[in-house]
Amino acid sequence: MDRFYxxxxxxxxxxxxxxxxxxxxVLAGPPREADALAVTLPMLSVTTGATP
Structure with a gap:
């Protein structure tokens, strides 16, 4: 069973x-045309509270 896993x-x-x-x-290839479909994801920002 170990071999299977x-x-x-x-x-x-x-x-x-x-x-x-x-x-x-794909990312290293030549730039795509301006009218190509683009998908943009929002940035995730994590902040912590200030320490005294």
């Missing part, structure tokens, strides 16, 4: 690596 884990790691390389290749 290790195989699944290795497969998921390989998939995430390939998706990361694909994202890098």
């Amino acid at each position: 290790r195989g699944v884990e290795t497969g998921v790691l390989g998939l995430s690596f390939c998706l990361g390389l694909a994202a890098f290749a």
Whole structure:
């Protein structure tokens, strides 16, 4: 059973690596045209209270 879980884990790691390389290749490519679809996500800001 340990081999099965290790195989699944290795497969998921390989998939995430390939998706990361694909994202890098897309972002590193030439800029897209101005009329292309753009998706913008809001920034997440985390602040803490002031310490005395």
